[in-house]
Amino acid sequence: MPAAVAAFVLSFAGAAAVSHIPKAVLRPMVLVLLMVMAVYTLWKKDFGKLHKPVAIGRREMAMGMLIGGAIGFYDGLFGPGTGSFLMFLFIRFFAFDFLHASAAAKVVNLTTNVAALAFFIPSGNVLFHYALPMAAFNVAGAMTGTYIAMKKGAGFVRVLFLLLTTSLILKLAYDMLH
Template sequence: MLTVTVLCFFAFCAGLIDAAVGGGGLIQIPALFGAYPLMPSAALLGTNKFVSACGTSLAARSYMGRVQIPWTLVLPAAVTAFVMSFIGAAAVSLIPQSMMRPFVLVMIIVMAIYTFMKKDFGSMQRPLTIGTRERVLAVLIGGAIGFYDGLFGPGTGSFLIFLFIRFFAFDFLLASASAKIVNLATNVAALIFFIAAGKVLFLVAAPLAVCNVAGAYVGTQIALRRGSKFVRILFLCLLVALIAKLGYDMLK
C-alpha cells in the first residue's frame, strides 16, 4: 500500500509536468522501475502508458477548451502519429535502443541551444496560412514523432513542441496544446498494443491514473494562466533534465 501511495505522488508530479511541456515519463517510468525491480519491463511500460494516456486525455481536453487548436494541421499529424506509433513499437526488436541514445542526445542538445540562444523563439504566435505544404509537413512530423515514440520515446513531447514552433510559428502555449493532441494519439496506439499483449498492471495503474489526471489538471491550469514565457522556461528545464538522463544512461 505504501509503495502505491509513493507512486501516486510521482504520478501527480508526472502529470503536472507532462501537461505543461511533456516529459512526464522522466518521473513516472523510473519510479515504477524502482518500486517493482523484479517486474517485467513490458508490464511496467504498459502500466506507464495507461497512466499517461489518462493524464494526456485530460490535458488535451482542457487545452481544447481554452486554446484555438489549428485542427487542419494537428489532426493529420495525430492520425499519422497513431499509425506510425504502432509500426515503431513493432520495430523495437530490430533497432537496439543503445543506438538511439547518442542520436537523440545530440538532437536534444541542439534543441536546447537553439531555444536558449533565440530569445524570441515561441514567444508569440505569428499568422500562418495553412496550405498543402503545411499539411504535408504536419503529416511528416506526426509520422516521424509517432514512429520515434513507439520505438524509443524519451522527449516525444519536447520534439513536438520544438517542431511546431520551428515550422508553424506557434507560441509555446499553442505548441504545447497541439503536442498534447498528437501525444495522446501515440499513447493510445501504444496502450492498445500493451493491453492486447496483457502487459498492463491495472490494480497499480488505476490509482496512479487518478493522480496523474489530477496533476495534468493542475499543470494545464498553470500553463494557461502563466502563458508562453513560463512554458518556455519549463521547456528549457525539461531539456536539461533529458540531456542529463540520456547522458547518464549512456555512461552506465
C-alpha cells in the same frame, strides 16, 4: 489533426518495431537532438514567444503529417522527449508560441499513447497495477500544469521547456554512462 492521425498510425508501427532496434542505438541520437533543441531555443531568444500560426495549406498539411508520423514512430519505439520534440517542431514549422505548441503536442502525444496501448495491451505487456495509478497522476499533473500554463503564459512554458529538456538530457547522459 493530420499530425495526430499520422502519429497514431506510425506510433503503432513503432511499438511493433520496439523489439528489433536496440535502445543503445537510439539514446545517443536522442541525446544529440535534445541538446540541439535546447541550444537553439536558448540562442533564439524570441523562439516560441509569439503566436502567429501560418495558414494551413498542402505544404503545411504534409509537414504536419511528416512531423506526426516521425514523432509517432519514435514515441511508439522509444519515447523520451516526445512532447519536447513536438513542441519544438510546432514552434519551428508552424510559428506557434510555447503555450499553443504545448497544447497541440498534447493532442498528438495522446494519440501516440493510445496507439502504443493498442499494440501493448493485447500482447500482455502492460502492468495495470502500475499503469492505472500512473495514468491518474499524469492526468492530475496535466490538469495542474495546464492551469498554471494558462495563467503564466508562453514565456513561463518556454522556461519549463528548457528545464525539462535539460533534465532529460542529463538523465539520458547519466543512463548512457552507467
